Amino acid sequence: MSEPRPILEVKDLGVSRGSTIELERLSFRLDGGETLVLLGDENSGKDVLLRVLGSYLQRGDELSGTIKLGEGPALPAAKRAKIGLRIVYLAAAAEAPLNPHASVLAQLSRAIARRTGSPRTSAREELRIALERFPDAPTLAALNQRPGALGAKDLSWALLAAAMAQTPDLLIADHAFGDLTPRSIRSIVGALMAEQKRLGFALLYAARGLKAAARLDSRVIVLRQGKVIEEGSFTRLASGQSHAYTRTLFKALPKPLAAPPARNATREPLLQVQGLDLIGAKKNAPRSRDGITFELRRGASLALIGEDGSGRRELVRALLGLDRVAGGRVVLDQVDMSILSAPMTSRMRRRIAFITGADDALDPRMTLWDTVDEPLRAHLRLPRDMVAGHRETALKRVGLASHDGRRAVATLSPFDKRRLQVARAIVSAPFLAVIDEPLRGLDAFAQSILTELLEDFRRQEGPAFLVITADVGVAQVLAEDAMFFKDHKVVERGALRDILRNPRDEETRELIEASAPPVRDRGSVDLPQVSTYNVPQRTAVPE
Amino acid sequence: MTMAVTSPNGTHALHNALRVAGWIGLGLIAVAVSLSDFLANAPANATAIGPFLASPSPEFRFGTDILGRDLLSETLHALDATVRSALPATAVTLLAGALLGFVAARLPRSLARTVRGLVGILASLPALLLAVLVIGLSTRDWAAVAAGLSAAPFTFVRAFDRARLEERATHSEYARATGISGTTLLRRDLVYEFRDTILSSAARALAAVTLILSTLSFLGFGAVPPHRDLGLMIAAARPYFLHAWWMAAFPAAALVLLILCARLAAGLDEGERA
Numbered sequence: 084m085s086e087p088r089p090i091l092e093v094k095d096l097g098v099s100r101g102s103t104i105e106l107e108r109l110s111f112r113l114d115g116g117e118t119l120v121l122l123g124d125e126n127s128g129k130d131v132l133l134r135v136l137g138s139y140l141q142r143g144d145e146l147s148g149t150i151k152l153g154e155g156p157a158l159p160a161a162k163r164a165k166i167g168l169r170i171v172y173l174a175a176a177a178e179a180p181l182n183p184h185a186s187v188l189a190q191l192s193r194a195i196a197r198r199t200g201s202p203r204t205s206a207r208e209e210l211r212i213a214l215e216r217f218p219d220a221p222t223l224a225a226l227n228q229r230p231g232a233l234g235a236k237d238l239s240w241a242l243l244a245a246a247m248a249q250t251p252d253l254l255i256a257d258h259a260f261g262d263l264t265p266r267s268i269r270s271i272v273g274a275l276m277a278e279q280k281r282l283g284f285a286l287l288y289a290a291r292g293l294k295a296a297a298r299l300d301s302r303v304i305v306l307r308q309g310k311v312i313e314e315g316s317f318t319r320l321a322s323g324q325s326h327a328y329t330r331t332l333f334k335a336l337p338k339p340l341a342a343p344p345a346r347n348a349t350r351e352p353l354l355q356v357q358g359l360d361l362i363g364a365k366k367n368a369p370r371s372r373d374g375i376t377f378e379l380r381r382g383a384s385l386a387l388i389g390e391d392g393s394g395r396r397e398l399v400r401a402l403l404g405l406d407r408v409a410g411g412r413v414v415l416d417q418v419d420m421s422i423l424s425a426p427m428t429s430r431m432r433r434r435i436a437f438i439t440g441a442d443d444a445l446d447p448r449m450t451l452w453d454t455v456d457e458p459l460r461a462h463l464r465l466p467r468d469m470v471a472g473h474r475e476t477a478l479k480r481v482g483l484a485s486h487d488g489r490r491a492v493a494t495l496s497p498f499d500k501r502r503l504q505v506a507r508a509i510v511s512a513p514f515l516a517v518i519d520e521p522l523r524g525l526d527a528f529a530q531s532i533l534t535e536l537l538e539d540f541r542r543q544e545g546p547a548f549l550v551i552t553a554d555v556g557v558a559q560v561l562a563e564d565a566m567f568f569k570d571h572k573v574v575e576r577g578a579l580r581d582i583l584r585n586p587r588d589e590e591t592r593e594l595i596e597a598s599a600p601p602v603r604d605r606g607s608v609d610l611p612q613v614s615t616y617n618v619p620q621r622t623a624v625p626e
Numbered sequence: 627m628t629m630a631v632t633s634p635n636g637t638h639a640l641h642n643a644l645r646v647a648g649w650i651g652l653g654l655i656a657v658a659v660s661l662s663d664f665l666a667n668a669p670a671n672a673t674a675i676g677p678f679l680a681s682p683s684p685e686f687r688f689g690t691d692i693l694g695r696d697l698l699s700e701t702l703h704a705l706d707a708t709v710r711s712a713l714p715a716t717a718v719t720l721l722a723g724a725l726l727g728f729v730a731a732r733l734p735r736s737l738a739r740t741v742r743g744l745v746g747i748l749a750s751l752p753a754l755l756l757a758v759l760v761i762g763l764s765t766r767d768w769a770a771v772a773a774g775l776s777a778a779p780f781t782f783v784r785a786f787d788r789a790r791l792e793e794r795a796t797h798s799e800y801a802r803a804t805g806i807s808g809t810t811l812l813r814r815d816l817v818y819e820f821r822d823t824i825l826s827s828a829a830r831a832l833a834a835v836t837l838i839l840s841t842l843s844f845l846g847f848g849a850v851p852p853h854r855d856l857g858l859m860i861a862a863a864r865p866y867f868l869h870a871w872w873m874a875a876f877p878a879a880a881l882v883l884l885i886l887c888a889r890l891a892a893g894l895d896e897g898e899r900a
Contacts (some may be wrong), residue, residue: 130729403803433805443796448818455825 087154088115090168090253090285091136093480096148096160098309100141101456105131106137106309108148115252116279118286120296120317120333123306124526125496129289131309133257135160137172153252171198171251173259176238177524181230187238188226198249206248213244217274220244234391236267242276251284261292262524264390264553266597272298291526293336294554297321305329316405328528335522336556352414353514353547354379354402359396359411361571374411375573377566381514384541384548386558386579389568395551397571399517402549403435404428416514433462436459436508436516436546438537440523442500446506447493451478451486454503458511477506481536495507496528503534505536518549534560555583555598567591641893647827648890655709655884656679662706671852675699679870689872691863697876700859705880707855708836711770711848715835716756716828719781720772724827726778726819727785731793732812749779757838761847769839769848777834783828788823789815826892833888840881856881 091113098106105126113119121129135146135395140161151157153168174180181190188207196206211223219232220240230238246254260268272295279286286555296317303320305312305328313326321333322428358374375398379385400406402413404420413420415431418517421429423518429500437444445454455474459465465473478484481502484541492500501521521537538560543550550562558565565579567590574588586592658665668675674694675686682689688697730741748756755774760772792798798811842848843857851858856877865871 223672315716425659429802429805429807431805432803433802437800437804439800441796442798444800444860445819446795446797446801446814450813458804459808519802546755 084532087117088283089151090117091287092151092157093132093147093160094151094157096132096135096150097146098135098143098160099473100127100601103565104309106135109304109306109310109311110148111251111304111314113285113287115283118279118288118301119291119405120301120303121287121306122293122296122303122527124291124528126308127306128309129208130308132259133255133289134297136170136255140337147167154515159613168232168252169249170200170253170255171246171249173242173246173254173256173426175258176235176242176258177261177262178232179238183230185229186225186227187230187233187241189407190228191216195245195248197342209248210244214240216278217244217248218401219270228362228491236263236271236391239263239267239271243271243278243515246280247278250282253285253287254279256286256288258289258291258295260295261290264597265294265555266390266593267554268294268298291524292522293333295386297336299540305332316514331531332527335534351381352378353381353383353416355412355414356402357414359398359401359413360409361394361401375566378578379515379549380549382545382547383564384550384553384562386565388552388558388565389590390594391521393568394571396519398568399488399519399549401553403432403517406531433458433512434511434590435581436511436513438501438508438516438518438521440501440520440581442497442524445492445500445503449492450489451483451492451495452488454492455506458507462511473510474506477509478510480539481506482532497524498526501525501529501533505533505540508546509540509544513546515549516540516546517549517551520553520557521561522554522557537561553594555579555595559583567594631792644890645705645893648887648892651883651887652829652832652891655705655887658702658707662702666696666702668696670700670703671695671854672699672753674814679866679873681870682872689870689878691870691873692866694800697872700854701764701856701876704854704859705848705884707853708840708857708881711855712773712836713841715770715774715777715839716831718771719777719831719835720824720827722775723778723781723784723831724820724823725816728783728810728815730782731786731789732808738786738790742783742882745779745782745786746848750781751779751817753777753780753834753838754841757842758845758847761842765879766847766850769842770835772876773835773838773842774831776838780834785827788819829888830892833885833892836881836885836888856884857892 089112093112094110096106096109097104109128111119112554121127121132134140135150140146146160148160149157150160172376181187185610188210192203192207195209196203199206199209201209207223210226214220214223214226217240220243221237224235226233226241230324233241240569244260260271263271273288276299276471286299288296288299300317303317304314305320305326307328308404311329313320315325319325320329321329321336323333325333355378359376360374377385383408387398389395397406401408402415402420404413406422416434418427418431420431449457455477456470459470459473475484476543478486478488483499483502483506486495487501492503495503518537521533525533540546541561548561550558552558562579564577565582566573566576567582567588568574569590570589575582575586575591583589583595586595663669672695675696676690678690678692678694680686686696686698686863688701691697691700723762730738732738732747756776756779757769757772760775761769765774793811793816801811810852839848840855840857840860843855844861846861849855850860854862859877860874860881863870863877866873
């Protein structure tokens with residue numbers, strides 16, 4: 084066997100700014116064809132490492148330790164010798180440094196051309212060839228539009244293809260696929276690993292969440308506040324034989340088939356839907372021929388599972404009277420929504436709460452206190468001291484009581500915004516909470532905390548949950564029943580536990596497989612003890 | 627690294643610096659206006675203070691006019707008069723423009739569109755023409771109100787469009803989905819948007835109405851002698867532009883300084899369109 088090609092060796096790297104230590108004595112070595120995942124939250128220090136590797140030092144950064152690139156000498160971290168090593172940066176679709184007003188194709192071609200020193204037409208051709216290697220990627224022509232017009236999945240494929248077209252020696256991926264749906268992550272990480280095998284580059288993946296890291300299934304360094312907590316293979320860390328902090332992070336992984344969460348559902352129906360015919364937001368959206376019929380009891384939880392555009396959000400919008408429906412009947416809290424006037428429909432929605440993964444779901448101009456107070460003031464017209472009491476209680480429960488209440492929402496982190504949504508939902512005392520991809524974009528630690536908050540919210544306030552997600556793992560934690568969607572149709576429904584054991588539809592099976600972390604078949608060492616679904620083989624499943 | 631990130635921080639810092647400079651300038655003008663009686667060497671319209679048409683000198687720094695009035699004192703008094711009429715005009719613009727714009731955006735969609743269209747037509751007309759029309763329908767005493775109203779359509783359209791954007795924003799949609807009423811959303815706009823933009827809106831309106839008021843006075847529709855504002859001073863200097871340049875130059879410089887500071891205080895982008 085040939086010796087592995089050294090790509091990157093970091094030794095005792097330390098970064099500090101004044102008295103703040105941002106990174107402390109980090110050492111690792113990465114050879115060609117190897118993958119290293121850096122796992123941690125926003126302030127863990129992985130962003131600092133990427134900054135150092137990218138030579139984006141900030142004023143006041145004090146560096147110690149050495150960095151060795153390729154066959155070059157080990158140099159002090161602040162210095163960088165010119166070497167023939169091609170380092171390529173791969174960002175997440177939402178954070179890609181692309182001009183929102185220019186075509187993706189033009190921008191990526193220009194970046195490849197500049198990086199490889201080739202003419203623009205050659206770069207474009209390289210991009211086309213790279214895209215063609217990925218069966219699920221969009222075509223070159225489809226990239227000839229602005230970044231906003233492409234979905235996150237297509238943009239991720241385009242960025243990956245652009246990175247591969249540069250034939251990197253070292254690929255630095257910054258939470259590149261973490262916000263995609265499990266199925267997209269499976270497909271795109273699979274493609275990345277195949278490319279790594281073909282080109283032999285080293286991959287340094289900075290991960291906030293675990294979904295992509297689980298697919299990479301490689302060596303992991305867990306960082307917290309600039310310090311290395313521990314290092315090991317993903318499967319060992321996932322096994323539970325690890326540091327307490329690591330165990331907290333890995334709580335966000337989907338769990339094996341376990342008993343469903345405690346139910347406090349009653350027999351009384353809260354939401355009854357009969358033959359609802361969805362009309363998509365777009366004019367030519369496919370229509371549901373048979374209509375959707377289901378019932379949600381008070382305190383129950385139903386997951387609407389499917390890929391983006393499968394009709395889940397259209398269903399919720401139709402249920403809440405936000406969009407017209409061609410046919411069908413919605414009875415909410417024993418009131419037929421179709422006979423209500425617009426103001427009365429709005430009044431009915433007062434007992435509905437939303438907790439979403441969209442960071443712009445809250446008004447960025449409002450203060451933290453006003454955001455929580457608004458439902459109490461607008462709906463209940465409570466006196467000021469009572470409003471303050473409810474607000475304090477809710478903020479304490481979500482862990483935001485110590486924050487300055489006059490801070491604008493715009494200045495909060497995504498995790499704080501998510502917790503603020505929960506606090507707002509708590510004071511609303513809703514009978515129905517719509518939980519829409521609540522963990523999207525959060526790091527693993529924040530995902531565990533938020534999941535606990537949602538479970539606590541459901542346990543204490545007892546609202547019914549409608550959980551919109553593409554991740555069966557999320558649905559498993561927050562719901563007992565599920566409906567699987569494809570093309571605006573329900574392809575399978577029932578108790579989630581039963582569906583996980585015995586999925587009947589191909590789409591359902593695909594979604595379940597994509598959400599479950601892969602089972603390693605490389606011998607008996609380090610096999611995960613948790614985090615696998617009991618997914619049956621892809622054979623015909625009896626009714 | 628494949629792609630460089632272009633940071634707008636430098637541009638923002640420059641804009642902020644210019645904005646601060648604008649507010650400092652407005653502050654200094656406010657001090658000069660409030661102390662105009664103290665700073666001026668002579669009362670307003672005091673004639674024969676010095677020789678007729680004396681050029682700027684250490685004794686008369688801005689020179690004198692045809693009636694021997696000290697132009698430094700006259701410019702200070704005229705600046706005072708201009709600012710005093712511009713302030714109520716600014717208030718009219720904010721009330722009739724920004725406030726109504728925010729409210730109109732929350733009207734039922736068809737009505738809101740109609741109102742936006744009608745005000746848009748008014749905004750496309752020269753503001754000066756509208757001001758003359760209002761004065762024609764009332765009297766010269768209403769020049770400040772006329773200037774305020776004539777600048778209001780542009781402010782209305784801006785406020786309306788901002789409010790419509792906010793209404794279509796994701797957070798507004800989520801708020802409506804949880805039963806938050808249009809009135810509460812309007813309150814959000816008034817409390818937050820209006821509060822956050824009131825200073826820049828006021829500065830932008832101040833620049834616009836000052837220009838309109840001075841032009842009205844220059845054309846003879848505004849201030850009436852013996853109360854002279856900057857526009858009237860420049861108008862009075864018309865016959866002497868060629869051989870007594872200082873008669874027009876110093877009032878014009880004061881006017882330019884006032885408008886420039888107001889535009890900078892409003893923010894460079896906004897100021898350019900004001």
